[in-house]
Amino acid sequence: MARRPRCNHTPAFKSKVALAAVRGEQTLSELAQHFDVHPNQIKQWRDQLLEGAVDVFGRESKAGLLGARK
Secondary structure, rough: OOOOOOOEEEEEEHHHHHHHHHOOOOOHHHHHHHHHOOHHHHHHHHHHHHHHHHHHHOOHHHHHHHHOOO
């Protein structure tokens, strides 16, 4: 069986797949089949998305620039 060539997925594609995994409406196997990506890769992207979500809400410097209320 021949190996498939590596794919370089765009950040937009990765975020689309990761968000679908976070929603949990489909299993990782179903998502993998739909997006033609290995389930382990989807899990990695989902975990990266969830880890990065802290930065969206946790950075003081951005909140200060936007005039956030305390």
